[in-house]
Amino acid sequence: MTVGADDPEARSEWLQRFGDRLRRGDVSFPCMRITGTHYAPDALVQVMEGLHLGTVVAELQEERPD
Secondary structure, three states: OHHHHHHHHHHHHHHHHHHHHHOOOOOOOEEEEEOOOHHHHHHHHHHOOOOOOEEEEEEEEOOOOO
């Protein structure tokens, strides 16, 4: 039995339709950015507690020499 995820044509169609809907604003895909690795542990806990949905990105900050 083939399901949509196993069918390359169905997957391609789904990606196209989803992308179209995102661009039109019919659906949203939440994304939260956290700057600095020192905030990453708290963000992970918040994800596990269900406070964030979608993607959570911990942005690395470049260390500056003193």
